[in-house]
Amino acid sequence: xxxxxxxxxxxxxxxxxxxxxxxxxxxxxxxxxxxxxxxxxxxxxxxxxxxxxxxxxxxxxxxxxxxxxxxxxxxxxxxxxxxxxxxxxxxxxxxxxxxxxxxxxxxxxxxxxxxxxxxxxxxxxxxxxxxxxxxxxxxxxxxxxxxxxxxxxxxxxxxxxxxxxxxxxxxxxxxxxxxxxxxxxxxxxxxxxxxxxxxxxxxxxxxxxxxxxxxxxxxxxxxxxxxxxxxxxxxxxxxxxxxxxxxxxxxxxxxxxxxxxxxxxxxxxxxxxxxxxxxxxxxxxxxxxxxxxxxxxxxxxxxxxxxxxxxxxxxxxx
Amino acid sequence: xxxxxxxxxxxxxxxxxxxxxxxxxxxxxxxxxxxxxxxxxxxxxxxxxxxxxxxxxxxxxxxxxxxxxxxxxxxxxxxxxxxxxxxxxxxxxxxxxxxxxxxxxxxxxxxxxxxxxxxxxxxxxxxxxxxxxxxxxxxxxxxxxxxxxxxxxxxxxxxxxxxxxxxxxxxxxxxxxxxxxxxxxxxxxxxxxxxxxxxxxxxxxxxxxxxxxxxxxxxxxxxxxxxxxxxxxxxxxxxxxxxxxxxxxxxxxxxxxxxxxxxxxxxxxxxxxxxxxxxxxxxxxxxxxxxxxxxxxxxxxxxxxxxxxxxxxxxxxx
Numbered sequence: 208x209x210x211x212x213x214x215x216x217x218x219x220x221x222x223x224x225x226x227x228x229x230x231x232x233x234x235x236x237x238x239x240x241x242x243x244x245x246x247x248x249x250x251x252x253x254x255x256x257x258x259x260x261x262x263x264x265x266x267x268x269x270x271x272x273x274x275x276x277x278x279x280x281x282x283x284x285x286x287x288x289x290x291x292x293x294x295x296x297x298x299x300x301x302x303x304x305x306x307x308x309x310x311x312x313x314x315x316x317x318x319x320x321x322x323x324x325x326x327x328x329x330x331x332x333x334x335x336x337x338x339x340x341x342x343x344x345x346x347x348x349x350x351x352x353x354x355x356x357x358x359x360x361x362x363x364x365x366x367x368x369x370x371x372x373x374x375x376x377x378x379x380x381x382x383x384x385x386x387x388x389x390x391x392x393x394x395x396x397x398x399x400x401x402x403x404x405x406x407x408x409x410x411x412x413x414x415x416x417x418x419x420x421x422x423x424x425x426x427x428x429x430x431x432x433x434x435x436x437x438x439x440x441x442x443x444x445x446x447x448x449x450x451x452x453x454x455x456x457x458x459x460x461x462x463x464x465x466x467x468x469x470x471x472x473x474x475x476x477x478x479x480x481x482x483x484x485x486x487x488x489x490x491x492x493x494x495x496x497x498x499x500x501x502x503x504x505x506x507x508x509x510x511x512x513x514x515x516x517x518x519x520x521x522x523x524x525x
Numbered sequence: 526x527x528x529x530x531x532x533x534x535x536x537x538x539x540x541x542x543x544x545x546x547x548x549x550x551x552x553x554x555x556x557x558x559x560x561x562x563x564x565x566x567x568x569x570x571x572x573x574x575x576x577x578x579x580x581x582x583x584x585x586x587x588x589x590x591x592x593x594x595x596x597x598x599x600x601x602x603x604x605x606x607x608x609x610x611x612x613x614x615x616x617x618x619x620x621x622x623x624x625x626x627x628x629x630x631x632x633x634x635x636x637x638x639x640x641x642x643x644x645x646x647x648x649x650x651x652x653x654x655x656x657x658x659x660x661x662x663x664x665x666x667x668x669x670x671x672x673x674x675x676x677x678x679x680x681x682x683x684x685x686x687x688x689x690x691x692x693x694x695x696x697x698x699x700x701x702x703x704x705x706x707x708x709x710x711x712x713x714x715x716x717x718x719x720x721x722x723x724x725x726x727x728x729x730x731x732x733x734x735x736x737x738x739x740x741x742x743x744x745x746x747x748x749x750x751x752x753x754x755x756x757x758x759x760x761x762x763x764x765x766x767x768x769x770x771x772x773x774x775x776x777x778x779x780x781x782x783x784x785x786x787x788x789x790x791x792x793x794x795x796x797x798x799x800x801x802x803x804x805x806x807x808x809x810x811x812x813x814x815x816x817x818x819x820x821x822x823x824x825x826x827x828x829x830x831x832x833x834x835x836x837x838x839x840x841x842x843x
Contacts, residue, residue, distance in 0.1 A: 281815050290815045338680065352779075354672060361781025362656065363816035371811040372775030376693045376768075385774075385809050450694075456703075457690030461668075461779070463679025491703050493689040497599050497608045498681035 208272035210521040211260065213253060214319070214513025215278040217241055217295060220252060222260045223514035224271070227522060229330035231511050233264035241295045249289070249297065250305030257310065273313045275521030276302065277322030277513050283364045284317040290363065315524040319513065321358045321367060323506070324351025325523060326516030327468050332507035336465045340458055341506060342369065343470040344451070347382065348390040352462070357523075370394070374453045392450035395426035395473055398443075402429045405443045412439040426473050434479065448480070452487035459501055460493045470506035477505050526590035528839045529578065531571060532637070532831025533596040535559055535613060538570060540578045541832035542589070545840060547648035549829050551582035559613045567607070567615065568623030575628065591631045593839030594620065595640030595831050601682045602635040608681065633842040637831065639676045639685060641824070642669025643841060644834030645786050650825035654783050658776055659824060660687065661788040662769070665700065666708040670780070675841075688712070692771045710768035713744040713791055716761075720747045723761045730757040744791050752797065766798070770805035777819055778811045788824035795823050 209232070214221040218241060223234035237256045244252050253276065261268055280292030287303025303314045317325075324341035327333045333341075337356045343349035348370030352359040360366055370390035371383050378387030379397075391397055403424055406414050414432045418424045429447070432440030455467060468474075469481060485503045492501060508515050527550070532539040536559060541552035555574045562570050571594065579586055598610030605621025621632045635643075642659035645651045651659075655674045661667035666688030670677040678684055688708035689701050696705030697715075709715055720742055724732050732750045736742045747765070750758030773785060786792075787799060803821045810819060826833050 281812055283815075350779075354677065359672065359780075361779075362783055363781070365812050365815040366779060366781030368778040368781075368811045371778040372690070373692055373771050374694050376696075376771050378694075383811050453691050453694050457775070458779075460686040460689040461670075461679075461684060461776075462677075463681070463684030463686075465680055493686045493701050494599055494683050497601075497683040 209266060209270050210518045211257060211271055211274040212514040212516065212518030212521065213256070213274065213276045214517055215249065215253070215276060216319070216513070217279060220256055221514055222256045223511065223518070224260060224264050224266055225515065225518040229515050229518065231514060232266075233260065234511070234514060235260045235263055248305070249300060250302050253302070254306060254309050268310065268312070271312050273315065273521035273525050274306070274310065275322070275517035275519070275524070276314070276316040277319040277517040277520065278302075278316055279319050281365060282316055282318045284315065284358075284360060285364070287314070287316055289316075290365075313521075313525060315520050317358060317360075317520055318351075318364065318367070319516070320349035320351040321360065322351070322516035322520050323470060323508075323512055324353050324468075324516075325358055326508055326512060326519045327470075327506055328353050328356065329519035329523065330508060330515050331512075332468055332504050333466055338462070338464045339466045339468065340369070340462060340464050341468045341470050342455070344393060344395055344473045345471040346394060346396050348394050348454070369454065369458060372454065372457060374450070374457070389450075389454035393447070393454055395471065397450070398426050398429065398447050398473075399424055401447060402443055405429070405439050409439040413437045414440050430473075430476050430479070445483075448483050448487065452484050452491065455484065455488045455503070456491040459488055463498070465502065467501070467503045468506045469503065470512070474505040481505055527584060527588050528836045529575060529589055529592040530832040530834065530836030530839065531574070531592065531594045532835055533567065533571070533594060534637070534831070535597060538574055539832055540574045541829065541836070542578060542582050542584055543833065543836040547833055547836065549832060550584075551578065552829070552832060553578045553581055566623065567618060568620050571620070572624060572627050586628065586630070589630050591633065591839035591843050592624070592628065593640070593835035593837070593842070594632070594634040595637040595835040595838065596620070596634055597637050599683060600634055600636045602633065602676075602678060603682070605632070605634055607634075608683075631839075631843065633838050635676060635678075635838055636669075636682060636685070637834070638667035638669040639678065640669070640834035640838050641788060641826075641830055642671050642786075642834075643676055644826055644830060644837045645788075645824055646671050646674065647837035647841065648826060648833050649830075650786055650822050651784055656780070656782045657784040657786065658687070658780060658782050659786045659788050660773070660776075662711060662713055662791045663789040664712060664714055666712050666772070687772065687776060690772060690775060692768070692775070707768075707772035711765070711772055713789065715768070716744050716747065716765050716791075717742055719765060720761055723747070723757050727757040731755040732758050748791075748794050748797070763801075766801050766805065770802050770809065773802060773806045773821070774809040777806055781816070783820065785819070785821045786824045787821065788830070792823040799823055
C-alpha cells in the first residue's frame with residue numbers, strides 16, 4: 208500500500224505518493240498563488256491534484272492506504288477542519304468531509320508545523336525519538352511538539368505556538384499584536400532587521416558587498432560575512448543566537464525533550480548554528496545534574512519535508 | 526481498598542490514608558526539620574510513618590492498594606529514585622526499592638508539583654479536565670503539567686520547570702543562576718521584594734501599617750492594602766499580575782490547556798487574583814478566534830493537597 212502526502216502552502220499545493228519507508232515515488236505541484244480554482248474551494252483543488260498525481264504515477268486509488276494533509280493556518284485535526292488561515296482568508300472549511308465525497312480512504316489533516324515535526328520523527332533527523340520539538344525559523348517562528356510519539360495540539364489544535372511566548376516583556380512589536388514574542392527576535396525576518404541595523408551602523412562591514420552580490424539583505428547575509436570573519440557580522444550572529452537560545456532554554460526547562468530540531472532555510476547553516484546554541488542552552492538550563500544535557504540538531508527533511516510530514520501523518524494516524 | 530498518600534517536604538513528612546473518592550480517613554505527621562532518623566535515610570522515616578499511620582487508623586496493610594509519594598526535588602518517577610534534592614542534600618536515593626523491603630503493595634513517587642496537579646484533576650478544581658497546568662506561586666514558581674490525564678515529566682523527570690522560562694531577557698537574577706526567569710518576577714518572594722520597594726518609595730502607603738500589624742511584609746501585604754484602595758498597593762498588585770500573566774500567556778500559547786490553576790498561599794486571594802489574570806492573558810494570547818478563550822481558577826485542595834495528590838498518584842498509577 209501507498210500513502211499520499213499533501214503540503215498546502217500560501218503559493219502552491221504539493222502532493223506526493225510515498226511508500227511506508229518515506230520514499231517519494233512521484234510528486235506534482237499546483238501553483239495557486241493563493242487563488243483557488245473555479246469552484247473556489249481548497250478541497251476542489253486538493254482533489255484535482257490527487258487525481259493528477261495518481262494518474263501521473265500510474266497507481267490506482269485502491270492502493271492508497273491513507274491521505275495526509277499538512278496545512279498552514281489554524282487546523283482542527285480532530286474534526287478535519289481549517290479553523291481559519293490568515294494568509295488566505297478562509298474560515299471553517301470542512302476539508303476532510305469534502306474530500307470524502309470523492310475519496311474513500313482515510314484523510315487526515317494537521318497544521319504544517321506539527322506535520323513537519325512528525326515527519327522528522329518518522330523519516331528524518333529524530334527517527335525513533337518520542338519527545339522532541341521542531342522549531343522552524345522563517346518568516347515567523349513555528350513549533351511542532353511531539354510528546355510520546357504523537358503530535359501535541361492543545362485545545363482545538365490551537366496550541367504549539369512557541370513563537371509567541373514572550374522573551375522580552377514589553378519588547379519589540381510582534382505580528383500577533385503583542386510585544387516581546389520570541390518570533391519578534393528569533394525569526395529570519397527579525398534577523399534581517401538586526402542585520403540591516405548593524406549594516407547601517409557599520410558601512411565598512413563586508414555585509415554590504417555580500418548583500419549587493421545577492422541582490423538583497425536576507426537571512427544568509429550575516430552568516431556568510433561572519434564565516435568570513437567580519438566583526439560586525441559575528442556580533443549580529445552571536446546576538447541572534449542569544450535570542451534563539453533564550454526561547455530554547457525556556458522550552459528545555461518546560462519540556463526536557465530528548466531533542467530539539469531547528470528547521471527552516473537557516474537550518475542549512477548546520478553546526479555553525481546548532482553547536483553554539485547547544486552550548487548557550489546548556490549553560491542556561493535548569494537542573495544540569497539530571498540526565499544527558501541537551502541535543503540540538505538541524506532538521507533533515509529539506510525539499511520534500513512537507514510531503515513526507517503529511518505522509519507520516521497518514522501513516523501514524525491509521 | 527484504601528490508598529496512602531505521603532507528602533515529603535523540607536520540614537515534615539505528612540501521611541494520610543484515603544478512600545478512592547479522596548476522603549482522608551486518618552492522617553499523621555512527622556516533623557523532621559530536614560533531619561532524618563538514626564538510620565539517616567528518608568526511606569526509614571517514611572516507613573516508620575506508614576506503620577504509625579496504619580496503626581492509628583486501625584487499618585491492616587492488606588487493605589492498602591497502593592502508596593503514593595509526593596516529594597520535593599528532582600524525582601525519577603519511572604525508576605523510583607530521588608535524583609537530588611537541593612534543600613536537603615541527598616542524591617540517588619532509591620526510595621521505592623527501599624520501601625519494598627517492608628511493604629509489598631505498589632509504591633509510586635513523583636515530584637510534589639506534579640502530584641499536586643494530578644490531585645486537582647482527580648479530586649480538586651480540575652475534576653474531569655484532561656489538559657491543564659497548575660502554577661504554584663510560592664517561594665519559587667512551580668508547575669505541574671497534565672497532558673491527556675497524565676503527568677508530563679520530561680526526560681528523567683526533569684521537565685515541567687515553567688518557573689524557569691525567561692520573561693525578561695537579562696533581567697532580575699534568579700535562584701537558578703540565570704537572569705529574567707518567570708520565578709524572579711512572579712514568585713511570592715518576588716512580590717515581597719516588589720512590595721518592599723514600593724513601601725520604601727511611599728512612606729504614606731497603608732502597607733506600612735498592615736506590615737506592622739502582621740509583624741512582617743509578606744505576600745498578603747500588598748493585596749490587603751489594595752483591597753482597601755491604597756494607590757501604591759494597587760500599583761504593586763497590578764504590576765505583579767502583569768508578571769504572572771506574562772508567563773501564563775507563553776504557556777497558553779504553547780499548551781492551549783483546558784484550564785490553568787493557581788496554587789500556593791496566594792491562591793486564597795481567589796477571583797481578586799484570577800479574574801484580572803484571565804483578562805490579561807486573554808488580551809495577550811495568540812489566536813483568540815479559535816476555541817473558548819481561557820480559564821484560570823484557584824486550586825481547591827488546600828491543607829490536604831499534598832496527601833490527596835500523592836493518593837491520586839497511587840490511584841492513577843495502578
